[in-house]
Each structure stands twice: as C-alpha cells, then as structure tokens.
Amino acid sequence: MASTSSISNVENLPPHILKRISREVYEISESPPEGIKMFINEEDITDIxxxxxxxxxxxxxxxxxxxxxxxxxxxxxxxxxxxxLTKIFHPNVAKNGAICVNTLKKDWKPEHGIKHILLTVKCLLIYPNPESALNEEAGRLLLEQYDEYSRYAKMMTEIHAKPQKPSTSSSTSIDACCPSSSKSTEEDKDGELLKKKGTDKGKIPSTAAAATAAAEKKKKEKKKALKRL
Structure with a gap:
C-alpha cells in the first residue's frame, strides 16, 4: 500500500481555518457519530x-x-x-487505500465539515457505487457475483480489520500445560515477596522441622523427670 503520510499544513493554513478544524475535531471526539471514533494529534491538528x-x-x-x-x-x-489505512475490499477504494466518493470530488462544498465526510464514508460501506469503481474486480463482482464479492470482502475484513484481542502470555500457556512449572513460578513469587519484607526464607523452619524439635524437647524433659525419681 502506498504511503499516505502528509506534510503538516499547520503553517500553510490560515488561523481561522485551523480554528475551524480544531473545533470540529474536538466536537466529534466529545460527541462522536455512532460507530465512528476520532483520533486527535495534539501536535498537528491537520492530521485527521x-x-x-x-x-x-x-x-x-x-x-x-x-x-x-x-x-x-x-x-x-x-x-x-x-x-x-486498513486494507479493505471495496469497489470505491483503490489498492493504495484512496477513497472515491462524490462528496470528496464533484459534490464537494467548502462548508462541508469533517463529520459530514466521515458519515459519507461510513455510508459508502453500506452502499458501494460500482459505477465509479477504483477497484475494478470488486466492482465487477458486486454487479455480477454478489455472493463471491461478499465472501471475499468478509475474508479481507476477518484478516485485516478485526480488532486485536489481548494475547495470552507464554508463561500462562506453560502453566496450563505444566503444573510443576506453575508451582515453581508461585514459589519464585513467594521468594520475592519474602525478600521485599526483609525475611530470609532459608531461616524459616518448616512445619515438620518445628514438630520434630518440639518432640525432642519433650523427650529430654521426660528423661530429666525420670532421673529425679
């Protein structure tokens, strides 16, 4: 896909136009049309x-x-x-992502706002216009084999436009398959916790060791009592 990066026009556009763009962008951000989200570039308001x-x-x-x-x-x-910027199979979208819609061509009026443009592009996803196709294959399939057009468009959507789900970390996968690994991880966490508390884990007696020590003490006390008798 060809690059669509543009040079900032902050210095080229007059202040009243920049003010208009800024106002529109923030209004859309505060109260977006259904299904549309605006991204604000604080450093370049012309980056829409x-x-x-x-x-x-x-x-x-x-x-x-x-x-x-x-x-x-x-x-x-x-x-x-x-x-x-997202790859899409659509009659009115070229392979480099360029959008062909009359609002941005012969039907353009200076008073048209950014919100109007975004809503028009959204409508284009509902009602493609094969007569002004930039993607000839998509336009042909839309007219002649709609099922095939729909299948391919869905496939492209699935591949390129699905929101990313949070990936599961490798440690979680290992823990699920190897309980011993999970146990070691938990022990490591315990060790770290003890270090944070300033406790030396090696000096903490286990329950079994404590019980053995108590039994030995009792034996000694019993022997002393027998000697007194």
Missing amino acids: QASIEGPSGTPYEGGLFKMKLVLSKEFPAVPPQGFF
Missing part, C-alpha cells in the same frame, strides 16, 4: 484520523477500519483526500 466500525448487515460487519483525511493548503476550497 478516525476509525469506522463496519456496519451490520454488510460484509464489513465486525471490522474496524482506520482512515485519514489529507488536507491541502487550499482547504476548504479544495476537498481533502480520503484514505483507508
């Missing part, structure tokens, strides 16, 4: 990134798709460019 949940009932359901908007120094007279 968000994640969109795959709408239910579509091949993208269950996926989390990250995207970004690249603003030019002519913004808002010129529309931003939209890119998916």
Whole structure:
C-alpha cells in the first residue's frame, strides 16, 4: 500500500481555518457519530484520523477500519483526500487505500465539515457505487457475483480489520500445560515477596522441622523427670 503520510499544513493554513478544524475535531471526539471514533494529534491538528466500525448487515460487519483525511493548503476550497489505512475490499477504494466518493470530488462544498465526510464514508460501506469503481474486480463482482464479492470482502475484513484481542502470555500457556512449572513460578513469587519484607526464607523452619524439635524437647524433659525419681 502506498504511503499516505502528509506534510503538516499547520503553517500553510490560515488561523481561522485551523480554528475551524480544531473545533470540529474536538466536537466529534466529545460527541462522536455512532460507530465512528476520532483520533486527535495534539501536535498537528491537520492530521485527521478516525476509525469506522463496519456496519451490520454488510460484509464489513465486525471490522474496524482506520482512515485519514489529507488536507491541502487550499482547504476548504479544495476537498481533502480520503484514505483507508486498513486494507479493505471495496469497489470505491483503490489498492493504495484512496477513497472515491462524490462528496470528496464533484459534490464537494467548502462548508462541508469533517463529520459530514466521515458519515459519507461510513455510508459508502453500506452502499458501494460500482459505477465509479477504483477497484475494478470488486466492482465487477458486486454487479455480477454478489455472493463471491461478499465472501471475499468478509475474508479481507476477518484478516485485516478485526480488532486485536489481548494475547495470552507464554508463561500462562506453560502453566496450563505444566503444573510443576506453575508451582515453581508461585514459589519464585513467594521468594520475592519474602525478600521485599526483609525475611530470609532459608531461616524459616518448616512445619515438620518445628514438630520434630518440639518432640525432642519433650523427650529430654521426660528423661530429666525420670532421673529425679
């Protein structure tokens, strides 16, 4: 996938436009549309990134798709460019992630806000437009073999867009398979705990040793008593 990194436009855009972008970004962060999350770059407010949940009932359901908007120094007279950073099989998304949607092309208006763009991209996941396909294969399958299109789109979603689950540590796996290893680990933890408390574990008598010492003491006391008799 081609790089979609952009040079910061903080110095290129006029203060009133930067103020508008900042206000919109923070408003979306505080009250996000359903299924959309905004990421704020405090150092560069023109670095606009968000994640969109795959709408239910579509091949993208269950996926989390990250995207970004690249603003030019002519913004808002010129529309931003939209890119998916997450790989997706969609007629209107090129292999480099570029998004083709009329809102970012002929239907663009300077008054369109960031929220409007994000909602439009989310709608594009529900209603693809094969007539303006950037991915010709996806567009063809959508029109001619929808089941095949859906199957492939779901597979790509499963591979690239599924939220990562917390991985189980190797020690946990070993403990589950090898109880002795788990016991050793617990003993190590006990040792560390004793060290923290300033106690020398080697000087602590075991229960059996304590019982033996008590029995020996009783024997000695009994012998002394018999001698007195």
